[in-house]
Amino acid sequence: MSKPKVLQLGEIVLAHQAWERLSEVAEIVTPKATNREEFIAECKSGRFDDVVAAYRTFPSVSITGIFDEELVQATPKSWRFLAHNGAGYDQVDAHACAARDPPLLVSNIPSIADDSTADTAVFLILGALRNLNPSMQALREGKWKGEPAPALGHDPQGKTLGILGMGGIGRNLKIKMDVFGMKAIYHNRKKMSEEDAAGAEYVSFDELLARSDVLSLNLPLNPKTRHIISTAEFAKMKKGVVIVNTARGPVMDEDALVKALDSGHVASCGLDVFEEEPKVHEGLIRNPRCVLVPHMGTWCVETQTRMEEWTIGNVREAVTKGKLVSPVPEHVKLQ
Numbered sequence: 182m183s184k185p186k187v188l189q190l191g192e193i194v195l196a197h198q199a200w201e202r203l204s205e206v207a208e209i210v211t212p213k214a215t216n217r218e219e220f221i222a223e224c225k226s227g228r229f230d231d232v233v234a235a236y237r238t239f240p241s242v243s244i245t246g247i248f249d250e251e252l253v254q255a256t257p258k259s260w261r262f263l264a265h266n267g268a269g270y271d272q273v274d275a276h277a278c279a280a281r282d283p284p285l286l287v288s289n290i291p292s293i294a295d296d297s298t299a300d301t302a303v304f305l306i307l308g309a310l311r312n313l314n315p316s317m318q319a320l321r322e323g324k325w326k327g328e329p330a331p332a333l334g335h336d337p338q339g340k341t342l343g344i345l346g347m348g349g350i351g352r353n354l355k356i357k358m359d360v361f362g363m364k365a366i367y368h369n370r371k372k373m374s375e376e377d378a379a380g381a382e383y384v385s386f387d388e389l390l391a392r393s394d395v396l397s398l399n400l401p402l403n404p405k406t407r408h409i410i411s412t413a414e415f416a417k418m419k420k421g422v423v424i425v426n427t428a429r430g431p432v433m434d435e436d437a438l439v440k441a442l443d444s445g446h447v448a449s450c451g452l453d454v455f456e457e458e459p460k461v462h463e464g465l466i467r468n469p470r471c472v473l474v475p476h477m478g479t480w481c482v483e484t485q486t487r488m489e490e491w492t493i494g495n496v497r498e499a500v501t502k503g504k505l506v507s508p509v510p511e512h513v514k515l516q
């Protein structure tokens with residue numbers, strides 16, 4: 182009997198053994214396409230007609246484009262599962278996938294990226310709050326601390342950390358920043374149990390904006406959260422607030438952030454994500470008070486290995502048992 186087919190969209194960099202073991206239960210196929218137009222044509226050509234599940238990475242978007250309605254409608258009906266290697270799945274329209282007949286069920290990686298993403302947020306909070314970037318830049322230019330010396334930074338101890346989007350990463354960050362003496366408040370659509378919020382205080386959105394000394398964005402990107410932080414929201418924040426974003430660039434209006442930085446209303450920021458990656462707003466590049474990291478939140482051997490293994494586990498479950506281990510929340514009830 183022939184094995185079910187798995188479509189590989191993107192490279193396996195670390196979990197080679199798990200990937201090899203997958204070929205005991207599935208035949209791996211790879212696309213010939215090098216861009217979206219070719220990929221859609223390949224889907225329609227019948228070449229993927231026996232594909233049951235696909236493994237996908239973030240960079241594979243350069244071949245397929247966004248998994249939107251148009252692409253989902255071009256996929257063959259045999260293709261029932263899409264295992265995404267990442268926590269955030271804004272490159273995949275989960276609603277369009279659910280609406281297809283039969284649904285194309287999507288999985289992500291649930292908690293594996295929490296530590297490394299929260300660690301990146303800790304780095305950005307400390308870097309932005311302590312104003313470390315100008316002196317680091319000056320040192321590399323042979324100017325020691327720089328002339329004049331940079332403005333003094335601030336200690337985290339006793340400051341209020343506002344977390345917008347208290348999920349696994351927000352909770353992990355809250356616990357880590359307890360050690361630095363920060364008091365955490367959070368806003369979600371719904372209040373969580375004390376235990377899930379790790380003791381952080383629940384506040385309204387406006388109260389979060391008004392009380393935070395450091396505001397950390399930890400919410401997923403979707404049509405409701407796009408530009409959730411813009412001019413009106415900056416106006417409600419304290420003068421001298423520090424903004425940190427390890428979620429997705431488009432949850433914040435970058436133009437509005439640059440204006441708020443230029444006026445001094447926002448003192449500094451730490452960003453791992455940008456609105457139009459890999460493009461970075463000129464107003465952020467020229468401002469030494471911005472600590473900028475090129476989307477490295479999970480860029481660690483251990484985390485990346487576990488992410489690949491987990492995603493391969495989803496593919497394996499799909500082809501052997503006809504279900505996913507960790508479907509995205511919107512698809513839990515569909516399988």
Ligand SMILES: O=CC(=O)O
Pocket residue numbers: 266267268269270294478479
């Ligand atoms: O950005 C990284 C992820 O969503 O896993």
